[in-house]
Amino acid sequence: MNLAFAVLFIIFTSILLCERYICFDERLILLMFSHLRKFSRSSFCLQTLLKMGPKVKIGTHNGTFHCDEVLACSMLKHAKPEYKNAEIVRSRNMDVLNDCDIVVDVGAVYEPSSHRYDHHQRSFNHTMNSLNQDYPWTIKLSSAGLVYFHFGHEIISNILNLPVDSEEVKVLYNKVYENFVQEIDAIDNGVDPCDGIEPKYKLHTHLSARVKHLNPAWNESNPDETKGFKKACELVEQEFLDRINFYGKIWLPAREIVKSCIENRFSIHPSGEIIEFTNGGCPWKEHLFELEESLKVEKPIKFALYPDITGSQWRVQCVSKSPFSFENRLSLQKEWCGLREEELSKQSGIEGCVFVHISGFTGGNKTKEGALQMAVKTLNPE
């Protein structure tokens, strides 16, 4: 059976390569290839031959387009080398879709084994959490989330050139779902960011809204959404690549620094409640909370020391109770707040003090040792 198809395949490929296929019935050729793809799974030889054949086809619906399938298609191009130049076929005709290698956002089927990724069928209610209990996210998935769930690690690994099973890819996968894909899933499925309470204002400039605006206007004389769809793909792909690059090349390196500073904390002070950064610009706050959890830090870290931007003095900064809180786990001593220079040094008994903010969340000393003393004296008041 395989052999018969292989022979037929070679004939058809030759015809295609000669660009004389136009005189054949296109549907016959489509049918031919769809059969071949099914058989190719069991035959390495056929798989190799297929690479010479037509491009991989990613199917999605035509008509009005949305951010989720645009992102799904854009991400897929980075999932595997053979998807890179995939053709995006837009149709609701099942004969056309059945011929596609992958179908997203249409077809009413979710079946990863045959690469069918629709979320519109009534029976569909999956979330990242329902597909894998290790993930905390419980927003219903769109075609973007589905593709991300199945291909996300490979996509990130390919874009950033990292091993697919590395810790970095794992961390980035979670971050990019949380901060990028989840929002697109939620908006596509009509999930509001707040439960019940009317927001003070609505957002109209997010990626899903920008994609929506690329659809033809209601009163356009010859509405054809293909041009807009192409534009949307470029927009969304760029945005996605920017995020992956940001999280991979800017956010993650900062996280690594914070991680090693946390691991080093007992060499700064035996309490383990003070950490030190040698680069004041490193964004440490959001990483600290996450890392305290993953590193199982028992005593919450209270203070961070770092050189200020001028490099001429050191700062001591309190760690807040949560990433977005203005309340500190432990504020600098009340008696010091709002004082400066000599007055502050006299009050604190620490030489060289520069200032303590009126709210007590940060202070400065001319040296690292001075800043450390400010933290230590606050931890152990006399």
Ligand SMILES: *[C@@H]1O[C@H](CO)[C@@H](O)[C@H](O)[C@H]1NC(C)=O
């Ligand atoms: C989708 O494409 C089919 C032809 O493939 C066409 O008949 C149909 O009107 C299109 N639908 C929309 C909403 O454009």
Ligand SMILES: *[C@@H]1O[C@H](CO)[C@@H](O)[C@H](O)[C@H]1NC(C)=O
């Ligand atoms: C999905 O539906 C099934 C059956 O109705 C239900 O048992 C399950 O809890 C639902 N899952 C989610 C994530 O809502």
Ligand SMILES: *[C@@H]1O[C@H](CO)[C@@H](O)[C@H](O)[C@H]1NC(C)=O
């Ligand atoms: C939409 O309709 C209005 C009123 O007829 C017209 O002024 C406007 O130019 C139309 N827009 C487009 C894109 O055709």
Ligand SMILES: CC(=O)N[C@H]1CO[C@H](CO)[C@@H](O)[C@@H]1O
């Ligand atoms: C406790 C401590 O080391 N404080 C220092 C603060 O900065 C001044 C000026 O450099 C130093 O003289 C202090 O020793």
